[in-house]
Amino acid sequence: MPLRTTAMLSRLRRGPLRRGCDVAEAWLVIATALLMAVAAPAAGVAAANAVAGAAERQSQDRHGVAAVVTESPPVVIGADPTGGVGGRVHATVRWTAADGTSRTGETTVPAGLRAGDRTTAWLDGRGALLRDPVTGGEAMVESVAVGTVAAGGTCLLLLAAERAGGALLTRRRYALWEREWAEGDAQWGRRETGL
Incomplete structure (x- = not known):
């Protein structure tokens, strides 16, 4: 077993040097580990599901219409004109709405298109234009990233709480030691002076 785990478990055993703050610190570490094992994955899954659900609602709610690029988009250095990663740029487009009116707006289009x-x-x-519609692959990557960040953030918060609790318990332990040393000094001082 790792040294820290052994030290924490030894604080749970009975003995003349065991203090209440030692037991509390051991239980704090155990509770933090259990919460990290349960709460962090749950937070990650919940966040990922929320992002995936929002992307799913957007994809079910959207529909494509034929549009014409009204002005050539600026050339983007490093854009892949074959439609690979990063192969989309912002451009102004014109389309016909359901009511027959002509509308314009800015959205992403494949790189290489011209007016x-x-x-x-x-x-x-x-009927509102989606500026950056999310594809299925982008939604998957985004949900995994958000889930990972949520799980990691939960772990960091739990670790910070455990460290803060440990610092308070250490302060309490030092105060107890100080008080016991003062009591011991008073007793030993009386013995030496013959009182």
């Missing part, structure tokens, strides 16, 4: 090229624009259920 007059046709593309697909994505609208939400209300």
Whole structure:
């Protein structure tokens, strides 16, 4: 067993040197470990599910319409014109709404399109243009990232709480030692002086 675990478990055993704050510190470490094992994954899964649910609602609610690029987007250095990673740029597009009116707005389009090229624009259920529609792969990556951050953040919060609790218990332990040393000094001082 690692040294810290052995030291924590030894504080739970009965003995003349065991103090209440030693037992409390051991239980604090055990409770923190159990909470990290349960709460961190639960927080990660909950956060990932929330992001995935929002992306799912957006993808169910959206629909594509034919659009025309109205002005050439700026050239992006490093963009892959074949549609690979990073192969989308912002451009102004024009489309015909359900009521027959012509509308314009800015959205992402594949890199390499120029003014007059046709593309697909994505609208939400209300007919508003989605600036950066999320693809299934992007939603998966985002939900995993958010879940990982939520789980890691939960672990960090629990560790910080354990460290703060440990510091308070250490302060209490030092106060007890100080008081016991003072009592011992008073007793030993009387013995030496013959009182």
